[in-house]
Amino acid sequence: MTAIDISNLEPQQLWRNFANLNAVPRASKKEERVIAFIRAFGEGLGLENLQDAAGNVVIKKPASLGMKNRETVVLQAHLDMVHQKNGDTDFDFDTQGIDMIVDGDWVRARGTTLGADNGIGVATIMALLAADDIVHPALEAMFTIDEETGMTGAKELDPVNFSGSILLNLDTEEDDELTIGCAGGIDTNTNYTYAQVAVDQEDIAFEITLKGLLGGHSGMDIHKGRGNANKLMNRLLFEALKTLPLQVSLIDGGSLRNAIPRESKAVVVVPAAQKLAFLAFIGVFDAVLKEEYHTVEPALNITVKECLLPDMVVDQAVLVKIINVLYAVPNGVFRMSPDISNLVETSTNLARVIIKNGEFITQSLQRSSVESTKTDVANAVGAAFENIGCSVSQSGDYPGWKPNPDSEILRLMKKLYQQKFDKEPKVEACHAGLECGILGSHLPGMDMISFGPTIHGAHSPDECVQISSVQKFWGYLLAVLKEIPLVKGS
Structure with missing residues (x-):
């Protein structure tokens, strides 16, 4: 296993964001530093950004050229991570950044959780917000807090900050799955x-x-x-x-x-x-x-x-x-x-x-x-x-999230997955507690789906994310954004 600068991995902007994010302590209910980090990121891009009363951060980016008549997409990930370490690991989550290593096709941490759940999702959204060469509709980035210990951010979300009709939750952990439902807890x-x-x-x-x-x-x-x-x-x-x-x-x-x-x-x-x-x-x-x-x-x-x-x-x-x-x-x-x-x-x-x-x-x-x-x-x-x-x-x-097998975004994403990878994706409901059920109660009528790269061992010091899977996920996400449907009636 080799300790290297993961920002040299492809796509570089995504991995660079992940490295920067992992330098910021972000335990659930202790998100002050990561909230400041993500807001500073949005301000540095000159994008509209705000924070609601719960601490959730919203950053908005206008559509790219020729995409203004497409449906607005909400991109969602949570800022907090599970802080867990092995009993013999000397590490202070409150003061240290995650010590990351590359192990073949995997990135993992040395004796602690990695924070790929949901840091890869956060880093992906950051890369989209910063890019000037990606085709996309208007984007509303939703960064929620305290997902891991009660989903407080989702529960207390202020819906007035969103106008999108499609929500892409980037918190699924197998790259061949499209998640359309989840458990409550x-x-x-x-x-x-x-x-x-x-x-x-x-x-x-x-x-x-x-x-x-x-x-x-x-x-x-x-x-x-x-x-x-x-x-x-x-x-x-x-x-x-x-x-x-x-x-x-x-x-x-x-x-x-x-x-x-x-x-x-x-x-x-x-x-x-x-x-x-x-x-x-x-x-x-x-x-x-x-x-x-x-x-x-x-x-x-x-x-x-x-x-x-x-x-x-x-x-x-x-x-x-x-x-x-x-x-x-x-x-x-x-x-x-x-x-x-x-x-x-x-x-x-x-x-x-x-x-x-x-x-x-x-x-x-x-x-x-x-x-x-x-x-x-x-x-x-x-x-x-x-x-x-x-x-x-x-x-x-x-609450849980009731599956909608007739979802329009599901039909689009199934078609694109088949075209890109020459096989059908797995359409699943999962037993994890995604925020979509709660978000749907705030944003009625929102067409939602969850997907992401392959992550193993979440919530444990064995957590790791597959490098090639992140590359696959990134290319697939770009294809989806390019094909987002027209605004109805346009």
């Missing part, structure tokens, strides 16, 4: 205050670390059979409690609400006389998981080491309740779509588990393209935790 968060007891000073403590999982996007990757670190750590503790007098002081698993958890850490206490039995159990359990997951999780690993004895542990009766509810709570695919082949309709992901200093906290995200089943799975998760006395709150509810 809701967060379920729980909290429980538990009793603690003092440890026996003759006992010994161990830190268990379960890591090496692939993780990934909790929508796009939920059906791939990957391990959930929170569920696997809980399974370990459940099995250990059957035969060992084990106590728990701490659990810290997962990272982000919309990512499949890759790692979990637990601090446990056992009698000194049980040390060998405990270590033997860990070895057997590690072998069992490796056998189960060797195909999809080849790097799965459990390590254990002695650590300082904590002062307090979870009351044992409470611990059993917590372990049982974490075992019972649904996780993964809840229902496949009966109408669209191979589409996950409804899912849930146990993203975060914390047991520390008398407080038990969980975060999970439920997704569905059907509102009623989204409510159903969220109720199932909430009810499980309520059974042991947890307080349950649900927030961040956003």
Whole structure:
């Protein structure tokens, strides 16, 4: 893998924009610097640009010569990115730019998320705004904020700033797909205050670390059979409690609400006389998981080491309740779509588990393209935790995007894809939470479609974007803009 200046890649303007963007920290809910960056970019081009009350940025560019009688196109991407790193990576997202490397036909980051989701979309729009040799209709660039942690920008969008009739969302992650629908989502968060007891000073403590999982996007990757670190750590503790007098002081698993958890850490206490039995159990359990997951999780690993004895542990009766509810709570695919082949309709992901200093906290995200089943799975998760006395709150509810197979922009883009690549594109609805459902509620009648280059491992440090795919996507987008339909009646 080679560290190079990615702005030398083609198309250079797009990659140069991506490099500049990746030098700007842009965590969700901390977008002040990237908002200033994108506004300065628009001002530098002399284009009309504004910021609405939510923080979304709009930059408008007039049509190129001979294209004024075409429909206005809204180009949309989100400014924020998921900030996640490997446990052994020393990196400060608040102060450092992403360290990018080229690995064959892929660009990735060194130990962190890359930000191709949705930075490549942002960089693409920037390249279109800056170009003076591209044929295009009037463009309205919509840069939304906080997509990754609640879609706040889309929810609070001011529709008065837009006159376009076609919206191209540049946030799909397979270059042969045209996305025409997506899932909605809701967060379920729980909290429980538990009793603690003092440890026996003759006992010994161990830190268990379960890591090496692939993780990934909790929508796009939920059906791939990957391990959930929170569920696997809980399974370990459940099995250990059957035969060992084990106590728990701490659990810290997962990272982000919309990512499949890759790692979990637990601090446990056992009698000194049980040390060998405990270590033997860990070895057997590690072998069992490796056998189960060797195909999809080849790097799965459990390590254990002695650590300082904590002062307090979870009351044992409470611990059993917590372990049982974490075992019972649904996780993964809840229902496949009966109408669209191979589409996950409804899912849930146990993203975060914390047991520390008398407080038990969980975060999970439920997704569905059907509102009623989204409510159903969220109720199932909430009810499980309520059974042991947890307080349950649900927030961040956003709607899905209902597919329109008769869309005019879909017909055009299918035709152009066939002409350029001599094959049919895949027309899909996805299980990720795109902003189109929310945007459509603000902009009724908008003809929408989502597409983009191939990105793998979004929301994880394995994230990478394919260079040749970006080139394919760019050429296809230019062809689409050139053929945007005439304004009706002109």
